[in-house]
Amino acid sequence: MTAPGGTNAVRADAAALADAGVDATLRADAAAAVERAYRDAYGSVLATLIRFLGGDFDAAEEALADVFATALETWPRDGIPARPAAWLTTAARNRALDEIRRDRRHAEKLTALERELAITEAAPMHVRTGGGLEDDRLRLIFTCCHPALPPDARVALTLRTLGGLTTPEIARAFLVPEATLAQRLVRAKRKIRDAAIPYRVPESEELPDRLDSVLATLYLVFNEGYLATSGDTPVRHELCAEAIRLAALLAELMPLRPEAHGLLALLLLADSRRHARTRADGSIALLDEQDRTLWDRDEIELGLAALDRGFAAASVRSYASVGRYLLQAAIAAEHARTRDGRATDWRAIAALYEALARIDPSPVVELNRAVAVAQADGPAAGLALLDELTARGELAGYHLLPAARADMLRRLGRRSEAAAAYGAALVLAENDAERRFLERRLAEMPAQG
Amino acid sequence: MRYMLLIYGDESQIPQTPDGVAPEISAPWLEYTDWLLSRGMHESGERLALSSSATSVRVRDADRLITDGPFAETKEVLGGYYIVECANLDEALEAAGRCPGAMYGTVEVRPILGMPMPSAAGSGKSAG
Structure with a gap:
């Protein structure tokens, strides 16, 4: 910076x-x-x-x-x-x-x-109020992530004020014209002033909702840097680093909030894989194709420690009562803990996805759960879940659904059905590397099975 | 800081009396107004008659155009408002969240800029 x-x-x-x-x-x-x-x-x-x-x-x-x-x-x-x-x-x-x-x-x-x-x-940095010791940075982050501001403005304002990123830097990272980004910041600050958005940490009854907005904003900042495959790479990694820095700050300032630790753990564990997740041609390498020696062990240790602090703050050991970030971090941790993919505890991962599906039901979570179940209990069990998902039609058009189905059918020896599913996945896949993988698999399936 | 809570809703959801007389204020609205008063937030508030009774006026090139109906034909129409005095937006949002109108429609929260009355010296045409 x-x-x-x-x-x-x-x-x-x-x-x-x-x-x-x-x-x-x-x-x-x-x-x-x-x-x-x-x-x-x-x-x-x-x-x-x-x-x-x-x-x-x-x-x-x-x-x-x-x-x-x-x-x-x-x-x-x-x-x-x-x-x-x-x-x-x-x-x-x-x-x-x-x-x-x-x-x-x-x-x-x-x-x-x-x-x-x-x-x-x-007392220049801290002010004692009825709610306890408050930090100015905490007020600032809650104000920048106020739900009365549009999500893209929350992201921009958080990076500009707390992160100290310049307007051109943020514009470059989000691939928007500088003038657009500047306008977004001006509008947000004007709304804070004109609508009198207060500069304070919300009271305990509104805190859970407001904290969600802060966590979602930081998650958005991270993903913008992590998921995008185009743009200025160093600036994009800067976004990941900034999101981690702010998540660490939030966890430090709100140590009793399990989800603050959960988000930090999730971001650290995801970031630990950044050197392994792109292939030579720039496309994304799936988890089981990654070279695990490239994973950043120091970052994994930090992530696992944050995860432990999160579960300790939640004071539960049951997955049923923890939030989405802690659950996702726990899933990432199961992968991070095993240096060899074959030793992965898929039963634990399936249970975590099941808990995640309960609080945050989404077809993608269901798909991941089915894949984990297929690894833990065999392809037939996974396939049953996928068939339910296919019947609901929610993931129509998403190539990973037929791809996962094809893989399970192949392992069950139902080769012609597998070939049909690989074909369906190929039609939907947009990424060249994924297409090559599917074509290779398809070639292994004889037309008559 | 003053805010206007503009209460929008689908009029077909509101119970109507056959002769068009405004129905009695229901208990939740009375309780809500009471809550605003008890918190010292209540400045004013009114119900509006059905949007079918609205007439819109525009003046263009000195011609006065009168049309039947509200400004915009939308499913959710303005049905009433409160003006509240709050310390900041969070307080106003809390007040809006307790409004019975928010349970079936939408409550828009807008800061009020105010409209100072023209002073005697400043406006020669008034009162004179």
């Missing part, structure tokens, strides 16, 4: 300092420190500023951008502050106050802010 206004501004300032005779090493150290502070602290400093400014996103963003520019000038000369985030917060707050003082119409607002300043000086 780069500093605000791009690193070009950083370099231009550095050049000016070189003329002024500031030592090159100091300059480089300071520039690196500013970049580090931007990466680590942008979201939290902005979150505090927005609260201080009574929910004014634009004023907070402007003040913070100014202060990062100032840091590039003063840190090489005066030294890097011991606590960069605190330095930035104080400087940006003063900058915002100056801005308001300049505008005399805001006299009333100023008095209120100065009073607030006196109170918050003692």
Whole structure:
């Protein structure tokens, strides 16, 4: 991630300092420190500023951008502050106050802010309220993911404010024109202001719904980076990394919420497979075709630890009473735990899919469950589930349904039926690599079986 | 912060009296208005007569055009409103979620910008 206004501004300032005779090493150290502070602290400093400014996103963003520019000038000369985030917060707050003082119409607002300043000086990051210790970043994430905002705006706003991604970066990642993305951000901020969307963590009775909206937004950010097969790859992986960073933050700030850990675990476990999930030709490799030595073991360990924390927070060991993210993470964990695909505990996976189908019924979940059942209890049991699914017609047009059916029929020795199902899957498959796989299988089936 | 809760619904779902007289307010609506009052949110609220009684007016090139019916012919029509005073959108959304109209129709929540009355000095034509 780069500093605000791009690193070009950083370099231009550095050049000016070189003329002024500031030592090159100091300059480089300071520039690196500013970049580090931007990466680590942008979201939290902005979150505090927005609260201080009574929910004014634009004023907070402007003040913070100014202060990062100032840091590039003063840190090489005066030294890097011991606590960069605190330095930035104080400087940006003063900058915002100056801005308001300049505008005399805001006299009333100023008095209120100065009073607030006196109170918050003692506890700059945390405010104790009736609901317990609240973090400004938590307020910010709940505001950005408010259900009164359209989903694409929630994503953009979360990445822009908490993630500190620039508007061009987000536009590039989502393959939309920069002007469209900028407009989306402007509209969202305007709605926050005009409809008075509050800057707070929701109360306990509305929390479950509101948390769902936050989790869904982060999941969307991750998937945008993970699932898309086109676009700028480094930027796309940046989205995955950002979603993981924010999910980790959420889990840290809401440790009692099982689904916060569940989402983090799910994202880490999915991301651990990123090097194994594309073939040389760029197409997606299915799980059982992946080279498991390419899986990131460190990330798997982090994911499994998050999963354990989630189940501990849920204080249950029964799958029936946990949420969708924890269940999906548990499924991913079953795969991640086995270095050899043959050792996979399909019975556990089938049970997890069954639990998932109960809380989040969808034909794709049913299909996955049938595949797991076929592995655990034999192809006949899986086929019975697939036949039910086929009869309902919900997945008509989805090539993986006939492909899974064909595989089960093949294993049952019903070769001509298998050949017909492979043929049906071939008609529907769009991906070349998948077509080649299906054609190979089809060739193995004699016309008369 | 003031918000208008615009209550839209399918009129065929609303019980009608044969002679066209407005039916009595049902218990859930009374309870809801009571709840708004008890929370200090209630500013005003009215029911509207059926949309079949509506007349729409447009002036184009100084010509006044009068048409029968509401602005838009839709299945869900505006049937009434409340104006509520709330601290923020979350409070207003909670109020909207408790509205009986939300159980069968849709309650739209809109912030009110307000319309200051023209001051005596500012409007020469008034009262004069």
